[in-house]
Amino acid sequence: MLEVANLNKHFGGLHALRDFACTVQRGEIVGILGPNGAGKTTLYNLLTGFIPPDPGARIVFEGHSLLRLPPHRIAARGISRTFQLCRPFTGLTVLENVVVGALGAQREPRADLRARGRELLQRVGLAGREDVPVDVLSYGDQRRLEIARALAARPRLLLLDEPFAGLGSGEMAELSALIRQVHAQEGLTVVLIEHKLREFMSLVQRVVALDFGAVIAQGAPEEIVRNPAVIEAYIGRDAHAPEAAHAA
Numbered sequence: 001m002l003e004v005a006n007l008n009k010h011f012g013g014l015h016a017l018r019d020f021a022c023t024v025q026r027g028e029i030v031g032i033l034g035p036n037g038a039g040k041t042t043l044y045n046l047l048t049g050f051i052p053p054d055p056g057a058r059i060v061f062e063g064h065s066l067l068r069l070p071p072h073r074i075a076a077r078g079i080s081r082t083f084q085l086c087r088p089f090t091g092l093t094v095l096e097n098v099v100v101g102a103l104g105a106q107r108e109p110r111a112d113l114r115a116r117g118r119e120l121l122q123r124v125g126l127a128g129r130e131d132v133p134v135d136v137l138s139y140g141d142q143r144r145l146e147i148a149r150a151l152a153a154r155p156r157l158l159l160l161d162e163p164f165a166g167l168g169s170g171e172m173a174e175l176s177a178l179i180r181q182v183h184a185q186e187g188l189t190v191v192l193i194e195h196k197l198r199e200f201m202s203l204v205q206r207v208v209a210l211d212f213g214a215v216i217a218q219g220a221p222e223e224i225v226r227n228p229a230v231i232e233a234y235i236g237r238d239a240h241a242p243e244a245a246h247a248a
Ligand SMILES: Nc1ncnc2c1ncn2[C@@H]1O[C@H](COP(=O)(O)OP(=O)(O)OP(=O)(O)O)[C@@H](O)[C@H]1O
Pocket: 011, 014, 016, 034, 035, 036, 037, 038, 039, 040, 041, 042, 043, 084
């Protein structure tokens, strides 16, 4: 579904992403793991057209190159993302926030978009909150809204940037269940950046681990938590993987 090769990004003298390459198969849930500053958000910003890559990159989605397309055109091709910090459209209602998510990508009549928005809000557990101003939502509810807004564009690939950040353990479990549900029901392919190892490892089928902008390991979650390079980069030089992963 997605094929990325030779992806590099320099910010002045900083080589934030180095020769990144990976493929994502349709229907997978793939995790991107790495310490702060490893280049995870930069990767999303490149994939979604927020920033341009250095010359020579290849980003092919469903057989078509995404290079040089602006973010709204990439969204219309079927890729939606959420952000590390929730960015609701303040001053709009909860339902209006979801409808805005569909406007750039869908050609459906406004009434249909509102109906779909209501359905999505129900699915993410925000039924009954449609008409309240978005500003009154709790942080956990804003995270749910982000997912509903991303789904409103009917993506085939969903990129989630630290969806569990700032959530308590009960909210994390609910959000995990929601991600599994949309993956199964919508046939959605999901890529997920996360620091909460326990939630992350139980959710994803395959992990791509980054450090200093470079891929240091790829594999099944249980292999990754035992990979010496990942332990050193992410968990700490003297850590023993299973216990350290448990602690994280
Ligand atoms: N627009 C920018 N200009 C300059 N440097 C940047 C820019 N965006 C990111 N960086 C730098 O690139 C590196 C990778 O940042 P990035 O945000 O991709 O890391 P990350 O893995 O997402 O980290 P975190 O887990 O903290 O979000 C960091 O050193 C960061 O300071």
